[in-house]
Structures are given as C-alpha cells and as structure tokens.
Amino acid sequence: MGAVELLQFALAGLKNGAIYALVALGFTLVYAATGAINFAQGEFYMLGGMLSVWAYAGLGLPLPLAGLVGVAMTALVGGVFELLAVRPRKDGDLLAIIIITVGGSMVLSSAARHLFGPLEKALPAFTSTGTVSIFGAVLEIQSLWILGLTTLAVVALWYLYNRTSLGRAMRACAVNRDAARLVGIDPRRIVTVSFMLAAALGALAGLAVTPLTQTAFDVGPSVGIKGFAAAILGGLGNPIAAVAGGIVLGMLESMSIAFISSTYKDAIALVVLLGVLFWRPQGIFGASRREKV
C-alpha cells in the first residue's frame, strides 16, 4: 500500500463523501425546520440529474443553463410537494410527516419512470473529461466540480443561516416554533423554504454526479440512505456536522475497501456508524439533550 494509493483511496472517499454531504445537508435542513426526516430526499437527488438531462437533451439548453434549470425545477417540486402533502398536516406530527415523505418518494420515482422511461441517462462533464493529478493520485475534473459545489453549498448555507434574516428565522423555528410565531415569523413559510432548499441541495448533488455515474428513475433510495446515515453520523440539526458526517462516511467506505474488502464495504461502514451511535447517541457533533425531570 504505497502513499500514492493511500492518497487515491482518500480522494475517492472525499469525492463520495462530498456527494453524501450534499444530500445530508438536505436532511439536516428539513430536520431543522420540521424535526422530521425527509424520505424523499433521495428522489430530489434523482430529479436533479433527470431534470437537468431533460433540460439539456430535451430542451437543448447549454449544460450550465440546463443544470440550473434542473436544480431550480427540483426545488420547485420540493416546494409544491411540501405545500400539497406536508403542510395540510396541521399538527406537524413527526411520524406522519415522515410517512408522507415515504409516500412522496414513491410517487416521485414512479412519475420519473413514466416521464423519462426506465433506462439510465447521461450528461457530459461540466468542463473536460480530463483529470488532475495530486502527488501522483488522480482525480477527475468533474470530481473537483463536486467538491467545489459542496464547499460552495456549505458556505452559502452558513451565510444564509448566520447572515440573513431568513436564516435567523429558520434557526428560530428550529429552536421553538411557537416562540418564532410570536415574533411574527410564519413557520409554515419557513418549512416550505426549507424543503425547497433541501430539494435544491439534493438536486445539486445529483447534477454534479450524473456526468460520472449517469442517472435513472431508481437511483434515489441508495444515495438517500447514505445521506441519511451521514446526517445521523455527524449529528442532526447542524449543517457543518452533516458535511463532516458525509466526508467521514465516504472515507470509511473507501478505507474499508482498501484495507478489508469491497464485498463488505457497506456493512463495515454501517457497523462503525452503529458503534458511533451506541457510544454517542446523538452523533459525533450532536449536542446531547438531557431530559429535564
């Protein structure tokens, strides 16, 4: 196991980790706004790729514009889904919202199959299909786009959360919805915005990955689980933790391939994740909440 190979494994882990991180950010956003886990987040990842392919191949738009259209439309789908299916649930009961998103993921993936057919679709790389070499290890330029977009998303989210009134309103809602309502924030609007942002983040991940892995109507669930695991590993509620969780999960998988075997990479990553959970029941960076007697 030479240093170059180790770096190669690390780069692969970082690249996959960035994808999981973007999806995990989507989970964290919806969790912060509703306290629930959005099981349709995987479908937003799928739609990001599919709608961009439709805009690129179907409408003939140039790639950057097609990607923008794809992400924007997915965000719209996220908003409409929240308005039609989540908001009518007045009492905001956690489990009801979760199960509604389960129903939503089935409808979204089936709709994608009906609209775009069952076969996978491709997108050309954003810039070139070339690679860049870092101390001998190699990374596709498209992967740099993935890492770049993830960093951009994290910074944008951090800025939104800390520097904008919308961000403060979102954080207020996350802490205490009733208090937020008292100071004139409409929690329902915040939930809709959170779903749209989560959809956009998932779509961004889908768009960035499609040139490498293509996309199909059923790619949602497997990446959705990884994103959820990453959000839990990091600790729900905190965007930075979600990204860290994603990177750690990506590294875990890559290193378990390197040192143990590719057959059991998912199982090993999950065993470690369960170990972390049993040791710290609120994720690596999650704050522990002692129940006041």
Place this chain on the structure above:
Amino acid sequence: MDDVSFDVHDGQIKAVIGPNGAGKSTLFNVMTAFDRPDAGSVLFDGDEVTGKRPHLIVRSGIARTFQNTQLFEDMTARENVMAGAHAVTKAGFFASALRLPWTVQEERDVAEEAARLLRLVGLGEWTNTPAADMPHGLRRLLEIARALAARPRVLLLDEPAAGLNMAETVALAEALYRIRDEGTTIVVVEHDMGLVMEVSDEIVVLDRGRKIAEGPPRLIQKDPVVIAAYLGEEEADEL
C-alpha cells in the same frame, strides 16, 4: 444544595418550602432517586434509597408526582391510575397473553381500586375521560390518585397546587386530608403558603440549598430567618 437533612414521621404531612431556586426540586429528585446526590444518603425505614434505580423506589413504598404532570395522555383517567398500580401487581406478558384466570381477577381488582382512588381524590365522574381532555386542576389530582395506586407508605408531591384556582386548592386540601387519614405520610414541596400553613403538620424551609428552619407552621410563620429569606435582606429590616 449542601448537607440538608430532616426526618419525616409516619402519618404526618410535612411541607418543604423555600424561595425559587432554593433546591426544592433537586432535593425532591434525590429523594426519589431520579437524581444522584454527590454525598449523603436518603434512608427510608432504615434501608438505603439513594443508589436504587428510579423505577424500584416505588416498590419500597415511596410514590411521587411531578411539577409538570407526567400523565399518559391518550389513556383514560382509570387507565392512568391502573398503570400506577404496576408495582403492586404481577400479571406478566405471557400470563396476560393467555388471559390466565388470576390475571383476569387481578385486572378486576385493580380496576375497582382505581375507581375507588378516583373517588377518593374527587374525580369519580371522570373515570372514562382520556387524561388529555381533563382540565388542568383535575390532572394534578389524577396524578396523585395514580401515585396512590402503588399503595405507597410515603407520597411525595411536587408543587401540586401550582396553577390551581381557589376552589381547586380547597379540593386538593380535602383530598390530602382524606389520604393522610388513610395512613399515608405526605411530603409536599409547595409555594402556596395558604395551603402549606393549612395542611402541614411540620414545615422545612430551604434557602440557597441549605435548611434554615424546621418546625410546626405556627413557629415557621413568625421565624425572622424565614421571613428574611423570603422577602430578601432589605425589606426584612424595615419590618
């Protein structure tokens, strides 16, 4: 809270009072093993309580209520009280699954006992109402009835009068008398001075974690140290 100790005698109503933040709730949680004390111990009838796991405390005869009621919202009043009898009943998973005759009998007895306790605290006609639908004042009485279902020798009440109106406080006082007359010792942590002075046989006063007075209501009412603690240093001088 540091080295607070006092005794509670059989069949007595003992009150624990003190300004906010005096450590009443902490003391309360330590007595019921919901919290561990750094030092010292809680003895009940001679045996050690402090180390025990919270759910075992009620088996040794100490039952409690909570400052913010911890009722089982979608269970009816009767079912809440029947759940309170968990410690003094035996029907296990498999015995209940097979509906063995003795479990049916035990169920019948527990149901009757629950009805009696509900009447004891004045909630007779709320038997089949889910706890969530009951008015605030009555929910406190329900929690007391639930605690009684464990046939405790000592009943610990955490601010039972909080948020009650005059009529509800009177009803509470009458319930406490009936409970004590049935031989259950009561320790109540409370702010409502009217209630405390009315029902308690003896009062302990805490301030900033220390016991500053102990004795019958008449003495405590006039004790300058207590007044000072309550009204704060300056006002006390003007008196």
Place this chain on the structure above:
Amino acid sequence: MVKRPDIRLIAIVAIALVAVFALPMLTSERYLLRVFTFVGVNVIIITGMALLFGYAGQVSLGHAAFYGIGAYASAFAVLTLGWPWVAGVALALVLTAVGGLLLALPSLRLKGHYLAMATLGFGEIMKVVFVEARPVTGGPDGLSGIPYPTLGPLEFDTAGTAYWLVWGVAAVALLLAYNVVRSRAGRAMRALHGSELGATACGIDITGVKVRVFVISAALAGLAGALYAHVVGFVSPSTFSLHVSVLLVAMAVLGGTGSLAGPVIATVILTLIPYSDAVIPGLSRTALETIQEWQEDIYGLTIIAVMLFVPGGIGSLIRRIFPERGDAG
C-alpha cells in the same frame, strides 16, 4: 367491572373471522388464496409492530431483516439440514428473538431518528449477510424449492391449507396481542409511550418493557418469515429489503397508535393494492394492466391521503365509531 366491548364490534369481528376462514371453501383458485396468504403473513408481522410502535411508541426500520432471518433460518433448517418444519420455525423464533435482543440492548439510549437509523443500519447489514452467506442463503438469486410446511402427519401443500395455516397463526397472534394490550403489560407499554418519566414513577422498568416488546415483535416477524418461506417456496434478499421495512412502518403509522384493528386494516389495504385485481373481481385486462402500471403511484398517494385525511390513523376512526369502548382494541 371491566368494560363490556361494544356488541356491534364483536359482530364485525365475527363476520371478518367467518369470511377469512370461509375463503378456501368458497374458491379453489390458487391466485386469490396466495394473495390473501401474503396478507396473512403481513398481518402477523404488523401484530408485532403494532405492539412495538402503536403501543410502546418505538420505531424500527429493520423489521424486514427479522422477517428475512426467520425465512432463511427455517428454509436452511428444513431444506439443507433436513429438520422438520416445526424445528425450522423454532430456530427462526430463537434467532430472531436473540437478534432482537442484540439490537435492542445497545439501542436503549437512542431516541427517535437515531433509533430509526440504528435499526435501518441493522437491516442493511443483514441484507449484505443474506447476499454473501451463500451456503446458507443461496446468495442474491435466493433459495428455491423450499418444501411446504408440515406439522407431523399434516402436510400444508395446497394453497388452501397453506392459507389456513397462515391465517390460523395470524388469528392466534392477534388474540394474544389483544389480551396483552388490555392487560397490565399493555398499559405499561402505553404508559412508556405516554411519558417515560411518569412510567418510571409508576415502577415500570422502561428498559425492560422496551427490550421485551422489541424481542417479541422481532420474533413475530421471524415467525412470519418461517411461514412465508415454506408457503411460497422461494426466498431472496430483495424480499427483505429496507423498502419492505419502510412499508411495514407505514402500515403501523397508518394504523394509528393504541389500536390493533387499525394497523391490521391498514396492512390489508396496503398489501392488497399491488394485487388490487384480486380484490376487485371482473376487471378487464386493460384496466388491470393500467392499475399495475400506476401501482407505485396509487400506493404512495394512498399513504399520503390517509395521513392527511385520517390524522389519528385508522385506529382513531374505529374509536370514533365505537366510542363507548373505554380501553384499546
């Protein structure tokens, strides 16, 4: 006096029981019997999950894994080791109970989504085991040729007898669960769900109840697996995937809390949607093919519709119709 259950409810349950057990005599069609046998298998799983979620309020996204452990254990025991079916079922029950214990104990400190993730992780790990442990599980293409269930001389080799076996077990499981729910143990579960602090104050050992109800629901899923494997004769990893676990939770949530009848009705409805042609007799080919084409959408929309228009779940509907009944059922 213990509340007398409402007469009308007893009548409805009686009718349903007669209907369930009359079906094999009324029709010899394997398709209909097979579909309703699948419903029976799911009802056995949901009985356990109704206790776990509906009463004790614990969510598990890994119960398809227990369903799978039960199926593979009994299939391996009977097919490869040559044990009688009953021994296979016993092995299934033991393995799933132990599996449930091993998962429940470390998960006690976990709450909400973290507990869901732990069970989801367990399910995904088991999926890798089902795919990779080829000598036992037959690998990704599964195990086929699993013999029919036998009880001593009795051989359940026709669709009708297999149907009776499954629904017989389901009826017993439901009866036992009904008794538990209306007893001290049931109250302990509902108390724990209502308020853990309150339950502890009543002397209820929270961890003990959680572990016990988790193990029992895991064992019931294992029992359902042992029945499914031998009734269908073929098992493969995709039958026990996360998607199945998620649907089981959806059935439990649609069923509503504090009720057995709610989750059972939700299970019947959701299990029959993919086979809606069996339920609606006299469908034309084109109608049937369009239903199958839009099945996934119908399934998703049904889940969303019930969650929006029946907030408390189907259980709350039943309670609204038969309000006189004080306790749960």
Place this chain on the structure above:
Amino acid sequence: MSRSIGARLARVFVSTCIVALTVPVFLVGCDGETGYGDGETVRIGAVLSLSGSLAGLGEPARRAIEVEVDRINADGGVNGRMVEVLYEDDASDEARSVAAASRLIDQEGVVAIIGGSGTGQSMAMRQEIEPGAVPQVALAGGSIVTDQFSPWVFQTPWPNRVVVPFTLENLQAAGIERLAIIAESGGYGKDGSDVTKDFVDEFGIEIVAEEQFNRGDTDMTPQLTKVRAEAPDAVLMWAAGAEAATILKNNAAIGGAAPLRFFGAPGNARLEFVEGAGDAAEGFMFAAGHILVPETYGVDTEAYEVATSFIDRYTERWGAGPDIFAGHAYDAIHIIVEAARRSPADFTPGDLRDEIEATSGLVSVGGTFTFSPTDHNGMTADDLTMYVIENGAWAPVEEVR
C-alpha cells in the same frame, strides 16, 4: 346525542374496509373456470418486470413481443387460431411474480408463460409452473435457471456456461494470462464470476484480483486502485447496470496514459452503456449474439434475414432499434408459437412442452435453438461474436489481439 359528521364519515370508511375484505370472498366463488383458451385464441402469459429496478429489461421485452404477436397473427396465427399475450408486471418483486404466474395459470388458462426478466423472479415462479404443468420460457440469463434443471423451464439468453468459455478463449488468443474480475454484488455479477472461476484453468488464465461493488454505488475508483496494484493483463467486468459506464470512466481517469484493458459480457450490449461511457469505452470488448450486427450471421443466411426484418419492424414501431433483451423475448415468443404450430389442434400445455423440447435448428434472433431433454437452453458458441467499441459504436472483431 347528535353524531358529528366525523363519526358518520368514520363509520362509512371502516365498514367499507370490512366489506371490501369480505366481498371478494363471496363474489369470487362463482367465476374462475379454467379452460385452455376458448378454442379461438392461444393464450400466452408474459410475467415481466415493467417497473422497479429491472424495468430496463422488462420494457424492451414487452415491445418485442407486441411487435411479433401482431406479425404472427397477421400470418394466420397458430393454424388459424389467433395468439393473445397477457402481460403481468411483477415490479421486480419475487412475491408478485409468483402471484402473477398462479393467476395466469389458474384464472387465465394460459398454455405457456414467458418470463421473468430477472433470475430471482424466474426461479420464484417455479413453485407455480411445475404444479400448474405449464411450460416457462425464462428471459433471465442466470445459469441457475437451467442448472437447477426442471422439465418445464426453458431459457433463451446465452447462458454464462456458453459465454464464459467463448470469452476466455478470445482472451487466451490475445495472450492474456493475469485476469482481474470486477463484479456486481447481485445475481448477475455472482453468476458471472463463479462461472469464470470454473473455466479459467482450462484456458491457462490466473485470477489475480477480485473486487465487488453494489448497484447504485457512485464511484469504483478504490476497487480499481486495488486491481491496478496487481497489474493484471486485463479486467473482466460483470456489470449490467449504469455502474458499468462509471467503472470505465474511473478506469480511464486513474489509468492516465495506460488504463487497464477491459472485457465485458452480453449485459453490456446496451446503447445507454456505450453512450454513458463515452470515449472511456474505446477498445472495450465483449461477447454477444449476432443481432447487434446482423451481418455477422453472414449476409445471405436465413438468420440475417430473420434478424434484419425484426430490427426493421421493431424500429418502425418503437422508433429505436431493439437491444439484446428485446431479442431474448423475440426468441421466446417464436419458440412457443413454432412449437404450438407443430402441436395437435387441441393441444394441452403438456403437449406444448414436449414440442418446445423438440425444437431443433430454429433460426431466431439470439441464435439457432436446439433443445433436448437435458439441454433447455440450446445455445452454442457459434451463436456468439466478439464485439469491440470503436468511436462510440460496437463492431464485430474477427480476431482478438
């Protein structure tokens, strides 16, 4: 006390549930007679995965059958009796394929069943096929379908028992001795790597590395890095999904000037794969049937005629050419129809089974089928050709260097 609307609504809902439960019980008792078609039509069942993860296999199969049934009926059907195909979507779920098979046999009285699309689905149906005594022609390529022999089950795709020796022979000819395998964790990957490991010794080839990945994985660079460390002469890939293209792109990226040489299998004969992999697929070789380039049959042969006319009809009807999965379905419907034409007028499914088993020298799209009581696949190495991908299209290769 006045009932609130909610209670009345609730009463209606729950009672309809109970009724919905019991109605089928009483209603169904009456219909459901099982006759083998009502004399005029030959009813054939088709259990395909039209939704779910295998939808990419089911959809082309259905399209091929639809095109062929129209042609067969236009040519007078089976001795004057029209052919009717009843489609069932099992949504890639084994339990549903079992139920679909039992309904087609019991209620619809089909004389034969085409399907399932996947190996698991095909195996699951056996529980209904054998007691139902109805012949099944499976479209899945898993060796287990015909290795676990059943007199009632036939298979049209090229089995790995034929594909692997043919491929390894070409590898040996190209002087490859150190071979790595990268395979999908599903049935397709496991079956392919198992059969490969059985045959490599015969061809003097050594397996130097074996890596695995899951459907839905987004990057296989770690696996390829481990493979490169063993410096194999070539890599044999068993991947039928979108991951195949990803692996080639990862290989091109970390290979730089000298990416690893890749070989594949019939599962890679998909336009989406070639498109998705782009120029990373240059030089990628795989074995598949002649249908990809009908000229490989030989221009004046019957096979060429059969294949090109099917391709024209399929393209005209659906706007795009058929893939190998459409070819497997074409073979299945024709094997059954030819056998039915040879059977007596009021044949039973049992008679049809015997005739199918007697199929010999049937020139079809996947190759020339000859079944026997012990071989229910009937394909040989002659039905295969090596293809190489050059500037975005597959072309036949005479001799692999």
